[in-house]
Amino acid sequence: MFLKNIYRIVCFLYRNISTFLQIYIFPKSKKKIFNRNFVYFSYKEKNDLFRVNLDEFIYEKKNDFQSIFIFDENKIKFFIKKILNKNFRDFITNKTGFVYSIDYFSFYRNFHIPNNQMRSVYANFFHLDKPYSKNMLKIIVPISVTSFREGPLIIKKSKPLVLKNQEPNQDDLFSFLSNKKENIIYAFHPSKCFHKASVPIKDKFCTQIMMQLNPSDKWKINSKIFDKQDKQEPKFPELINIFDSYKPIA
Numbered sequence: 001m002f003l004k005n006i007y008r009i010v011c012f013l014y015r016n017i018s019t020f021l022q023i024y025i026f027p028k029s030k031k032k033i034f035n036r037n038f039v040y041f042s043y044k045e046k047n048d049l050f051r052v053n054l055d056e057f058i059y060e061k062k063n064d065f066q067s068i069f070i071f072d073e074n075k076i077k078f079f080i081k082k083i084l085n086k087n088f089r090d091f092i093t094n095k096t097g098f099v100y101s102i103d104y105f106s107f108y109r110n111f112h113i114p115n116n117q118m119r120s121v122y123a124n125f126f127h128l129d130k131p132y133s134k135n136m137l138k139i140i141v142p143i144s145v146t147s148f149r150e151g152p153l154i155i156k157k158s159k160p161l162v163l164k165n166q167e168p169n170q171d172d173l174f175s176f177l178s179n180k181k182e183n184i185i186y187a188f189h190p191s192k193c194f195h196k197a198s199v200p201i202k203d204k205f206c207t208q209i210m211m212q213l214n215p216s217d218k219w220k221i222n223s224k225i226f227d228k229q230d231k232q233e234p235k236f237p238e239l240i241n242i243f244d245s246y247k248p249i250a
Contacts, residue, residue: 080211098135108208
């Protein structure tokens, strides 16, 4: 318990200090930053995001209930540039006041967890992302996740930082679902709202892309993003990535 309390304090200090520094070092528009009152937003891409046969790629079992797709470096860059094209990047900057570095990419599939084995496997309980800046943004692209049956990512949309129990009112939740054209992209601040990966029903699964974006001096891609795709999402990214090199996204 003592160590957990110390960890919470460290996370609290890190989150607030990194947030403060980013606001005064990196913003393209402080007015937009200080006027933000949202925790998530969505964007519909006018063109097809991508058509890809996932059977062509290595499918790595991470644990009994989650697998990830492993891509070569060029394919990851293809996905990033296709999703984070200039129109969407401009939309994000206009919405948040920041430009970002893309520091983590994961293309994964979550499976059903039986009740008798229920535990935290793929962040499937409501939580806040603690060791991160409040400005950190996550991009979610659901693929054929058309209903709650497939286990979409869900967030608490009103009073997002208040959670009285693990079963909030359904009217207070928002699910990141695919649309018919599968061209919808979601973004949210995981340190500013409770969220979780819901569990698919039996014989269903959730396939989606997740990217971690951190405020930066320009839009760029972490050069180690290929090596990190089968690793756990890095915590304390501003410290962990301090010596990493970057490449322009364009």
